[in-house]
Amino acid sequence: MIKTALQNYHARMQRVLDHIDRHLDDNLDLDTLSGVAALSKFHFHRQFTATFGVSLHRYVQLARMKRASYRLAYRDAQSVTEIAMEAGYDAPDAFARAFRQRFGNLPSSFRKAPDWEPWLAAFGPLNNARSKLMQTIFNTDDVTIRDVPSIPVAIMEHHGDPATIGTTIQRFIAWRKANGLSPKTNPTFNVFHSDPRTKWPTEYRMDLCVGMDRPIEAKGERIETGIIPGGRCAVLRVGGNTDNLEAAALYLYRDWLPASGEETRDFPLYCQRLVLFPEVPEHEAVAELFLPLK
Template sequence: MNKHTSLNRIELVCDYISHHLDQELNLDILSEVGACSKYHFHRIFKAYMGISAIQYVQMARLKRASFRLAFEPKYTITDIAYEANFDSPEAFSRAFSRIFAQTPSQFRARPDWHQWHARYDIHPPKRGNSMLEVQVVDFAERNVALIEHYGHPSRVLETAGKFIQWRKTTGLSPIDKSETFGIPYSDPSQTAEEEFRFDICGTHQGEVPENEFGVKAGIIPAGRCAMAIHKGSLDRIGETIYQIYQGWLVESGEETRDFPCFFRYLNFVHQVDECDLETEVYIPLK
């Protein structure tokens, strides 16, 4: 898949959204329209468009709502709110006011079109960072022990603590002799808290017996991957991920595989200063 094909797919998704505003538009549906793995679609869309697919859907619905308010008085604000897929007129008013700095009633009476146009002046981010070194590697399959985290990203460390306790209790995956991986199944900034999943994994010896920590056996599959090293705080690892999507992936013409991106931690904060952390970022490729 070349970069022009990638752009065509995003344009196809945007066109689909504009023609299906009254239908359900979630990431599963949109990734299928774009013929892209659901694990990567949200990041690829944001890399091209500068906003997430769900934000784009909301902005498209609010654009129609704006025209209804300004030019079609036969529609009540309540009608427009429900048409825009909001649960209530109050929720619609809050969202509209937050984005356009006018309530729906104020906009209907005297729309600030300058402010309105500014909100739709969307510029995709600059493509990549020439300083980031990305290479294509053949990743060998790993049998891992893993624990699944569900919930707010800020609580991942609590789940990591359980995995560390399992490691210490069983001795099957000593941290100094085993690899440690993290697998985010979506972008936490674009995922509802209750839907966010992050697996913490480690290579191990022997079988993974049943245990009180919820650790179980799993596999990170073999395959080609784009790999770059993120240096520094893990709080900013998203910047490296998006540099790969925005720059390297666009220019390379490569296509993502149906497995989420994942990390291999080369060191840890109890070993080095946070600024000296190094983490390999992998984007699975076809």
């Protein structure tokens, strides 16, 4: 009974987080969100803070600011004023003050040269709420075994501190655009050559890849060509906060693989980014994690 009640409570809180993601442009007041949770508004804000370690108001602010910072870094077609309005600020200077207070620099400066380390620190409470306290529980039914084809890819390597990967992503997106490689027609992959928990930050390596259907130009970047080899793979689909795939990778290696009787092939764990935030609300982002098998 206690376990069932706790699961029901977590489901209510998950509905609230998903509603916030889906309605960042709407009025997310206490009455609305307590109604989504089907909990008393007189107690809901205290329950939210007790569950997630951050107030409801701050969580909403952080969620809006996270979307805004992604748009600053990765959507150069949108003006700072447009992004400020979408984040709920009436004027760009109010947005600039809040942004500088949170990240230590102005939105225009962040757009030109994002400093991702204070960004990661600022969003610690948000990421903790989404990926740890409300962590997805996987089971064997979530894993399928597929025969996947070989995929020719263009590769931009990130080698160094995982905290600075946002800068590499920004360069990768700009390079893709310059080559007319849309995510809708040319699939996006990440190949994980090392585990950030077991490597010194300077030794971490991850490849950002795009499927190729024609010759490409480096256009000033260090781009290599390669192949994600075909073969049997265990595939785990992950929805929601796909920035952090650690729990999914841990499930595949620690739980699924030993029980399956399968053996891994000599190629790293990789993922395909199917639906990307901020193109969709964060809880609608989708990635598939591939564990190559013999």
